Amino acid sequence: MSAGPTTDPRVELTWRGVVIGVVITVVFTAANVFFGLKAGLTFATSIPAAVISMAILRYFKSSTIQENNVVQTIASAAGTLSSIIFVLPGMIMVGWWTGFPFWTSFAICALGGILGVMYSIPLRRALVTNSDLPYPEGIACAEVLKVGSGEGDTQSEEGRAGLLAVLWGSITSAAFAVVTATQVFASDVVSFFRVGPKGVTGFDVNLSFALFAIGHLCGISVGVAMLTGAAIGWGWGVPHYSSLSDAAGSVAEIAQFTWSRKVRFVGAGTIGVSAIWTLAKLVKPVISGLASAMAASRVRKAGKADTLPRTEQDIPIGIVGLITLGCFVPVGALLGYFGNSAGLGDHLATLAIGGVAYVVLMGFFVSTVCGYMAGLIGSSNSPLSGVGILVVIGASLLLVLGVKPYVSPEAGKAMVAFALFTTSVIFNVAAIANNNLQDLKTGELVEATPWKQQVALVIGVVAGAAVIPPVLDLLNHAYGFTGAPGVDPARALPAPQAGLISALARGVIQGDIDWSLIRVGIGIGVVVIALDALLGKANKNGIRMPPLAVGLGIYLPTASTLMVVIGTFVGYYFDKRADRGPNAEPTKQLGVLLASGLIVGESIVGVIIAALVAFSGKPAPLSLVGPGFADAAIAIGGLAFAAVVFVLYRWIAGLAKASPQHR
Numbered sequence: 001m002s003a004g005p006t007t008d009p010r011v012e013l014t015w016r017g018v019v020i021g022v023v024i025t026v027v028f029t030a031a032n033v034f035f036g037l038k039a040g041l042t043f044a045t046s047i048p049a050a051v052i053s054m055a056i057l058r059y060f061k062s063s064t065i066q067e068n069n070v071v072q073t074i075a076s077a078a079g080t081l082s083s084i085i086f087v088l089p090g091m092i093m094v095g096w097w098t099g100f101p102f103w104t105s106f107a108i109c110a111l112g113g114i115l116g117v118m119y120s121i122p123l124r125r126a127l128v129t130n131s132d133l134p135y136p137e138g139i140a141c142a143e144v145l146k147v148g149s150g151e152g153d154t155q156s157e158e159g160r161a162g163l164l165a166v167l168w169g170s171i172t173s174a175a176f177a178v179v180t181a182t183q184v185f186a187s188d189v190v191s192f193f194r195v196g197p198k199g200v201t202g203f204d205v206n207l208s209f210a211l212f213a214i215g216h217l218c219g220i221s222v223g224v225a226m227l228t229g230a231a232i233g234w235g236w237g238v239p240h241y242s243s244l245s246d247a248a249g250s251v252a253e254i255a256q257f258t259w260s261r262k263v264r265f266v267g268a269g270t271i272g273v274s275a276i277w278t279l280a281k282l283v284k285p286v287i288s289g290l291a292s293a294m295a296a297s298r299v300r301k302a303g304k305a306d307t308l309p310r311t312e313q314d315i316p317i318g319i320v321g322l323i324t325l326g327c328f329v330p331v332g333a334l335l336g337y338f339g340n341s342a343g344l345g346d347h348l349a350t351l352a353i354g355g356v357a358y359v360v361l362m363g364f365f366v367s368t369v370c371g372y373m374a375g376l377i378g379s380s381n382s383p384l385s386g387v388g389i390l391v392v393i394g395a396s397l398l399l400v401l402g403v404k405p406y407v408s409p410e411a412g413k414a415m416v417a418f419a420l421f422t423t424s425v426i427f428n429v430a431a432i433a434n435n436n437l438q439d440l441k442t443g444e445l446v447e448a449t450p451w452k453q454q455v456a457l458v459i460g461v462v463a464g465a466a467v468i469p470p471v472l473d474l475l476n477h478a479y480g481f482t483g484a485p486g487v488d489p490a491r492a493l494p495a496p497q498a499g500l501i502s503a504l505a506r507g508v509i510q511g512d513i514d515w516s517l518i519r520v521g522i523g524i525g526v527v528v529i530a531l532d533a534l535l536g537k538a539n540k541n542g543i544r545m546p547p548l549a550v551g552l553g554i555y556l557p558t559a560s561t562l563m564v565v566i567g568t569f570v571g572y573y574f575d576k577r578a579d580r581g582p583n584a585e586p587t588k589q590l591g592v593l594l595a596s597g598l599i600v601g602e603s604i605v606g607v608i609i610a611a612l613v614a615f616s617g618k619p620a621p622l623s624l625v626g627p628g629f630a631d632a633a634i635a636i637g638g639l640a641f642a643a644v645v646f647v648l649y650r651w652i653a654g655l656a657k658a659s660p661q662h663r
Contacts, residue, residue, distance in 0.1 A: 012066040013452040020056055021074025021456065022463045024049045027604065028075060029467040032082035034606045037089065037475060037493040046141045046439065048596040049075030051166045054145070065145050066448045070456045072141060073439045077460030080435035081113055084468060086388055087424045089495045090502030092476060093483045096342075096417040099476060105469035107334055108421075111327050112428025113461030115359075117454055118324045119367045119429060120436035121314045124450065127371045128441050135375045137217065138441030145446050161655050162593045168651075169597020170604075172644060173209035177605040180207065181622040185637030186630065188559060192252040199239035200255045204559040207641045210602040211560070213595035215567020216574075221544045223568025225528075226561050228545065229267070229553020232524065237263035237554065259557070262517060264500050267555025268389045269521020270528065274547035275369050275387045277529050315451045331425060332356045338421050342414035347403050354402060355422050362391055363426050367433035374434045375441070391426050392501045395419040396508035404509065412509055419505040432461060478613040491619045496556055525551065571595070574649055578656070587656035594652050 028045040053071035057063035088105065091097040128135070179185050185207065192202030215223055238255055241262040247254050314320075336352035344351060366387045396419045403415060436457050443453050480487030481495045483502075507513030525547055532545040553561050571591065578587035612621045625633070 011062050011064045012449060013070050013456060014067055017067045017070045018074065018459055020053055021071040021460060024052055024075035025077055025460050025463045026467050029082055029464045030471045031600065031604045031606065033085055033468060033471045034475060037085050037495045046072045046076040046137060047592065048166060048600050050141055050145055051162060051593065055163055065446050068145050069443055069446050069448045070452060073453045073456040074460035076435055076439055077432065077457060077464045080431040081109055081428060081461060081464040082468065083431040084109055084424060084427055085495065086497035087420055087427050087501055088472065089481045089498040090420045091417060092481055093499060093502045094413065094416050094506065095485045096413065100469045100472045102469045106465050108424045109428050109465035109468055110462055111331050112425045113432040113465060114458055115324060115327050115363060116367065116429045116432025117436055117457050117461065118320050119364055120433040121320050121454065123368060123371050123433065123437060124314065124440050127375055127437055128444060135438060135441040138438045139445065142442045142445035161590060164655065165590045165593040165652055166597035169594045170601030172601065172648060173598040174601035174605045176209055176644065177602045180637065181609050182624040183620060183633060184624060185640060186633040189634055189638055192255050194251060195239040196243060199243035200251045201234050201238045202252065202255050203234065203562060204557065205562045206559040207637050208563055208602065209598040211563035212567040213598035215564040216571030216591065216595040218564065218568055220568050220572040222546060222549045223565045224543055225546045225549035226553035227565045229550040230558055230561050233263045233267065233554040234558060237266055264555035265514060265517035266521040266524065267551050268500065268504065269518035270525040270554055271548055271551035272390050273522045273525035274529065274551055275390055313449050313451050315454050328356050331359055335422065339418055342417055343411065344407065344414055344418065347406065350402055351418065354398065358395060358398065358422060359425050362394060363429035366391060366426060366430035370430045370434035371437040374438050387430065388423060388427055388501055389504060392419055392423045392505050393508055395422045396505045400509060415509050416505045420502060423501065432457065494557065496560065500555060570645065583656060587653065590652050590656050594648060
């Protein structure tokens with residue numbers, strides 16, 4: 001299976017690699033959809049996919065590091081294509097859909113994802129080849145691949161140690177998730193309390209190994225930034241706005257109401273201004289990257305393709321253009337079909353043509369921003385959901401200007417749905433472009449061929465797009481989403497970004513959005529941008545303050561952020577201890593692999609438990625105890641969580657010391 005301008009017979013893009021990659025993609029996509037809806041964060045799947053690939057392909061004598069790289073490239077689509085959960089559940093929340101129609105949802109994911117691959121090609125030179133961005137996950141994945149491809153006893157022993165780290169991380173987090181499902185361990189440590197005469201606040205620490213592991217992978221700067229955002233949101237925002245509110249209910253209800261109706265819009269403003277700032281810094285390198293892509297195309301046309309280095313062989317820019325144009329036609333048809341079925345048929349041309357133009361321009365904008373952030377802090381913490389705020393506000397404003405004056409007031413709900421629908425396509429464009437740049441960094445380090453990775457990612461996009469609709473339907477029927485009509489809020493998945501984005505679309509179109517909250521967030525963002533710049537000048541290799549991560553800390557619930565913060569600090573301490581040892585990098589790499597395993601195990605169990613909920617009709621089908629055990633469950637669960645973290649990290653440090661390089 002091959003195509004493209006290379007004569008090298010090296011094994012790279014193969015049928016067996018495609019099959020392995022597609023199977024991993026299917027499993028990881030399902031896990032990521034569940035976890036993202038629950039926690040508001042998705043995880044990158046490249047590293048665990050690379051480890052699994054190496055474990056399988058090692059039995060084939062002809063396998064290479066580049067073939068393993070293709071497998072992880074296909075599977076990495078699972079980590080980012082599932083970002084559609086940040087928008088698409090909004091269709092349920094606003095009451096437009098009652099389920100997820102397969103072919104419509106599949107088309108949104110597949111078309112947007114393929115466009116994302118095409119957009120990433122001219123961005124590769126600007127953000128990967130000619131950039132000093134660290135790409136932490138891309139580099140980590142390349143190191144994993146290098147270890148697994150080594151020959152000799154030392155390398156194979158290191159590979160076995162890495163496999164053990166992933167395996168036991170997965171088993172441990174899966175087992176803990178199962179015990180939590182029995183309610184013997186509590187899932188959260190929660191407290192809400194009053195601050196002053198009328199103010200309230202609180203915290204919610206989710207006892208989740210997956211969240212903890214995401215923190216380890218994100219790094220200390222992201223942890224500090226998210227903690228800063230959480231402190232702004234819950235240390236100032238919730239107490240301040242709740243003291244001005246007349247909301248009734250318990251302390252917990254008032255706190256949650258204040259956060260969802262006030263504070264997260266502040267976070268939206270912070271994320272928005274941070275995204276614009278990021279793009280402004282990238283205009284020059286993006287233009288340079290486009291010029292390089294055109295130059296490579298001229299070399300091919302002159303019949304000198306073989307003179308291009310392997311790492312410069314993208315899909316030719318002419319084919320990129322044709323595929324891109326080919327995607328715009330069905331995107332326009334999809335937008336037109338949706339607009340017509342929504343009762344906006346009199347404005348079909350405006351919706352279809354305007355929608356495609358918006359997808360083209362805004363898709364490239366968010367692709368660039370998110371690609372930059374993936375290079376800075378990794379795909380796991382990519383600000384897709386935050387950038388989506390800008391996308392949905394822009395789409396809603398255009399509908400207000402171009403359609404709203406010419407339709408009846410009853411069409412407001414249809415316009416909200418159309419704004420969400422358009423934003424869903426753009427989300428997939430940005431998600432895959434972001435992910436592909438991380439993969440292309442890995443490929444650069446292992447001397448892979450870019451065009452083969454780009455083809456592999458298209459395959460992963462199609463496989464993931466086929467999995468997402470049925471998994472979303474399963475979770476919708478098992479739990480529902482917070483804010484959706486007729487859903488039990490005690491059982492509903494929070495889907496925080498989808499809730500925020502749908503609320504923004506409603507607010508803009510109905511004209512009742514509180515812009516003052518967004519302006520406050522913009523002010524906070526400006527201050528954080530300035531602080532981050534000062535920190536960068538003072539110490540280029542020290543702790544920074546990523547503005548988008550601060551915004552995430554403000555608008556995500558503390559259940560989604562505090563355990564991530566804890567994970568960043570534990571990971572930072574572990575890495576510092578490793579730096580003082582004789583074999584620092586392999587030790588830190590084992591920590592990365594352990595974290596990857598922790599993510600995978602809990603997420604897959606989460607999908608299985610969701611299926612049990614759906615088929616049993618019970619909110620807690622594995623429960624062994626009643627509500628009276630709740631206080632004891634908090635103490636037992638918290639202590640057990642801390643003990644398991646301690647034991648795991650002690651074990652992984654010992655495993656590193658036992659490796660051949662320590663002998």
